[in-house]
Amino acid sequence: MPDVQPLVSDFVLKLKRRKVEGSHAVARQTAELLRSVVSQHRMGNTNQAAALADAIRAVGEHLIAANPIELAVGNIVRRVLHIIKEEDISSTAVGIEGLSVTAVSDDEYDSGNDDRPTLSAAVLASHARNTLRAPSLQTLLDDIPVSTALSHSASSAGDSDGKTGDKSLKTRKLKHDVIAAIGDLIEEIDTCYDQISEQAVELIHQNEVILTLGRSRTVKEFLYAAKEKKRSFRVFVAEGAPRYQGHVLAKELVEKGVQTTVITDSAVFAMISRVNMVIVGAHAIMANGGVIAPIGMNMVALAAQRHAVPFVVVAGSHKLCPLYPHNPEVLLNELKSPSDLLDFGEFSNCMNFSTQDGTPLLDVVNPTFDYVPPKLVSLFVTDSGGHSPSYIYRLISEYYSADDLGVRRMSSS
Amino acid sequence: MAMELDAAQNPNPNPDPPISAYYQTRADHHAVVSSDWLAHAAAAASSVTDTDADAAPPPSPGGNGGGVIEEFNMWRRKPEAAEAVAAIMALTAVIRSSRATTMMELEIELKKASDKLKSWDATSISLSAACDLFMRFVTRTSHLEHEKFDAAKSRLIERGEKFGEISLKARKTIAMLSQDFILDGCTMLVHGYSRVVLEILKLAASNRKLFRVLCTEGRPDRTGLRMSNEIAALGIPVKVLIDSAVAYSMDEIDMIFVGADGVVESGGIINMMGTYQIALVAHSMNKPLYVAAESYKFARLYPLDQKDMTPAHRPIDFGVPVPAGVEIETSARDYTPPQYLTLLLTDLGVLTPSVVSDELIQLYL
Numbered sequence: 001m002p003d004v005q006p007l008v009s010d011f012v013l014k015l016k017r018r019k020v021e022g023s024h025a026v027a028r029q030t031a032e033l034l035r036s037v038v039s040q041h042r043m044g045n046t047n048q049a050a051a052l053a054d055a056i057r058a059v060g061e062h063l064i065a066a067n068p069i070e071l072a073v074g075n076i077v078r079r080v081l082h083i084i085k086e087e088d089i090s091s092t093a094v095g096i097e098g099l100s101v102t103a104v105s106d107d108e109y110d111s112g113n114d115d116r117p118t119l120s121a122a123v124l125a126s127h128a129r130n131t132l133r134a135p136s137l138q139t140l141l142d143d144i145p146v147s148t149a150l151s152h153s154a155s156s157a158g159d160s161d162g163k164t165g166d167k168s169l170k171t172r173k174l175k176h177d178v179i180a181a182i183g184d185l186i187e188e189i190d191t192c193y194d195q196i197s198e199q200a201v202e203l204i205h206q207n208e209v210i211l212t213l214g215r216s217r218t219v220k221e222f223l224y225a226a227k228e229k230k231r232s233f234r235v236f237v238a239e240g241a242p243r244y245q246g247h248v249l250a251k252e253l254v255e256k257g258v259q260t261t262v263i264t265d266s267a268v269f270a271m272i273s274r275v276n277m278v279i280v281g282a283h284a285i286m287a288n289g290g291v292i293a294p295i296g297m298n299m300v301a302l303a304a305q306r307h308a309v310p311f312v313v314v315a316g317s318h319k320l321c322p323l324y325p326h327n328p329e330v331l332l333n334e335l336k337s338p339s340d341l342l343d344f345g346e347f348s349n350c351m352n353f354s355t356q357d358g359t360p361l362l363d364v365v366n367p368t369f370d371y372v373p374p375k376l377v378s379l380f381v382t383d384s385g386g387h388s389p390s391y392i393y394r395l396i397s398e399y400y401s402a403d404d405l406g407v408r409r410m411s412s413s
Numbered sequence: 414m415a416m417e418l419d420a421a422q423n424p425n426p427n428p429d430p431p432i433s434a435y436y437q438t439r440a441d442h443h444a445v446v447s448s449d450w451l452a453h454a455a456a457a458a459s460s461v462t463d464t465d466a467d468a469a470p471p472p473s474p475g476g477n478g479g480g481v482i483e484e485f486n487m488w489r490r491k492p493e494a495a496e497a498v499a500a501i502m503a504l505t506a507v508i509r510s511s512r513a514t515t516m517m518e519l520e521i522e523l524k525k526a527s528d529k530l531k532s533w534d535a536t537s538i539s540l541s542a543a544c545d546l547f548m549r550f551v552t553r554t555s556h557l558e559h560e561k562f563d564a565a566k567s568r569l570i571e572r573g574e575k576f577g578e579i580s581l582k583a584r585k586t587i588a589m590l591s592q593d594f595i596l597d598g599c600t601m602l603v604h605g606y607s608r609v610v611l612e613i614l615k616l617a618a619s620n621r622k623l624f625r626v627l628c629t630e631g632r633p634d635r636t637g638l639r640m641s642n643e644i645a646a647l648g649i650p651v652k653v654l655i656d657s658a659v660a661y662s663m664d665e666i667d668m669i670f671v672g673a674d675g676v677v678e679s680g681g682i683i684n685m686m687g688t689y690q691i692a693l694v695a696h697s698m699n700k701p702l703y704v705a706a707e708s709y710k711f712a713r714l715y716p717l718d719q720k721d722m723t724p725a726h727r728p729i730d731f732g733v734p735v736p737a738g739v740e741i742e743t744s745a746r747d748y749t750p751p752q753y754l755t756l757l758l759t760d761l762g763v764l765t766p767s768v769v770s771d772e773l774i775q776l777y778l
Binding site: 140326393 | 546547550553572576579593594596708709711756760761762763764765766767768771772773775776
């Protein structure tokens with residue numbers, strides 16, 4: 001894997017220096033990087049899937065550590081690990097079915113005997129499928145020593161095939177499948193806007209008033225889509241201090257002919273009673289249905305709840321994070337440069353380090369994110385449709401496998 | 414037959430209302446029995462000593478039917494074994510001693526045994542949940558794997574006997590999952606004695622986390638005192654509160670951990686009396702409440718309110734004689750609706766309350 005090392009360290013550096021920001025860009029580049037890691041990976045003869053997963057983990061660990069706030073990195077790493085597992089299991093399942101077929105055809109006469117292997121192979125295959133799924137009450141009493149069942153089936157399949165030519169074919173197949181699946185993932189990240197926007201007409205009705213905060217590309221595309229379908233509606237844009245991305249969004253909306261009103265963030269409560277729906281973007285959706293969003297969002301969510309206005313979050317599935325937020329206001333936050341708030345030199349006399357014990361009297365804190373608890377969110381619109389916060393766990397169990405949650409912990413053990 | 418057994422073995426023959434066997438077991442296992450407690454017990458109503466004697470009914474070897482309950486009672490007395498484990502061990506024993514020759518016969522026999530067990534102690538949720546779970550497993554195994562009958566039977570027995578391990582493993586998994594929730598410097602409240610919660614604290618202490626525990630007293634059987642004793646033995650700073658001091662202390666508490674006797678279909682929990690009011694206080698003060706429960710405690714119940722459950726009673730010792738003509742509320746448990754729970758920590762993962770019904774529907778429908 002020496003060829004990808006410069007690529008990896010380059011990306012790590014970019015992440016560390018915050019040269020790449022925003023979940024979409026980060027997710028896309030992570031996926032592309034991991035794709036090249038997979039394609040450069042030299043496949044061994046035994047236990048290829050595990051070796052491949054280890055390689056991904058080793059890279060993923062560095063990437064996650066480079067910028068732990070960009071949760072999309074971890075999401076994509078886990079998605080890729082899940083893909084590898086899925087492809088591996090589907091290929092071994094095919095192998096098992098092939099095995100049982102050959103067993104039947106070999107001894108046609110001894111029907112009493114070949115009953116057993118066929119069935120147990122089927123059972124093994126069903127177990128293999130089960131290992132993909134999150135643990136559930138159904139499988140509580142079933143005993144499947146995951147690794148042994150899998151390695152056993154893999155080895156038995158290998159024994160029966162015997163020929164090395166077949167084996168290398170299989171190797172290439174796994175790698176090829178994984179690369180293709182990562183390609184699909186990248187495609188999915190790119191097209192998530194279209195998928196989400198398709199649902200716009202169902203949610204935005206004629207003559208409604210929509211409120212949004214700051215600028216999110218997903219929200220922009222969502223509103224564009226509604227406009228293109230000849231909906232007429234009005235948008236209130238809270239400017240999103242201190243970066244004032246709302247101004248940019250307002251300009252873009254006006255260009256498309258959407259009735260737009262710019263308000264200050266502090267006017268949200270004053271205007272919310274006239275609003276029919278709040279539509280906002282997110283930085284990440286956590287496993288409990290909570291949202292990490294640009295600063296000021298919690299205030300908007302509280303205002304919406306106070307006036308029973310639906311609070312809709314639009315986000316692509318690469319923003320779905322399988323982790324639970326622990327003290328998110330502090331641990332999943334980033335403090336930006338105070339230059340967003342104050343001009344340099346403006347408060348220089350307050351920042352005199354020589355007063356008192358060497359700490360200036362004026363402190364500036366500029367956090368990037370807000371945490372919106374799940375009970376304030378009415379609906380999530382993702383590329384797979386609309387979901388309530390309590391349903392997020394289901395999406396997560398679909399996209400990730402349970403034992404990949406701690407990417408780091410796995411590789412160390 | 415079932416009625417006779419009921420009279421013979423239920424640990425309280427005469428009283429009105431009948432004492433819940435489940436809570437009797439819990440009290441036997443987890444309550445503090447100090448000299449002080451014994452003195453109180455002697456001074457209080459004489460029924461306490463009665464129940465003590467009855468808690469160990471003489472084993473009366475009966476026919477085929479009595480076996481389940483005996484076996485169950487035998488396992489129930491082991492302090493480390495959860496009630497669900499006892500139930501599944503008892504059902505496994507039924508399979509082993511069964512002379513059935515077909516799966517159908519075996520299933521019918523098991524069904525009878527599990528019904529008998531369930532009706533023997535209707536107050537124990539984990540008992541009935543475990544019986545249902547095992548029955549479901551038996552039916553599914555026989556449908557999924559058309560093996561020979563003997564093979565299927567021995568597989569069932571083997572799996573049943575492993576259940577004790579599954580239960581222990583579940584506790585370990587929960588403890589592992591919960592570690593992310595315990596932050597350095599936090600203060601947590603625990604209510605009642607729960608083996609899972611204790612396991613969580615144990616692991617946290619061995620991970621060198623720094624935290625403080627407040628422990629309710631857990632009247633009337635003072636399971637909280639026992640809990641605090643074990644927590645102190647782990648070297649964790651612990652403070653005991655009387656049950657009514659929860660709201661008073663809530664502002665210094667960062668999170669609440671409780672166990673559960675049963676998790677019901679709504680995602681709410683049924684737990685020791687007092688959990689509901691702690692949940693209400695926590696909710697109104699915006700503190701997270703985490704429930705640590707093994708997934709085999711998920712039960713197909715849907716209580717609509719507090720009284721919509723089989724009542725479970727237990728003796729309450731007030732220390733002094735209760736004035737004549739005064740009624741006593743002897744319920745042992747309450748129902749906490751799901752909207753007051755933050756997350757469930759189970760061996761299936763960290764779940765929101767709404768997942769519980771999903772899991773149950775997947776299994777039973």
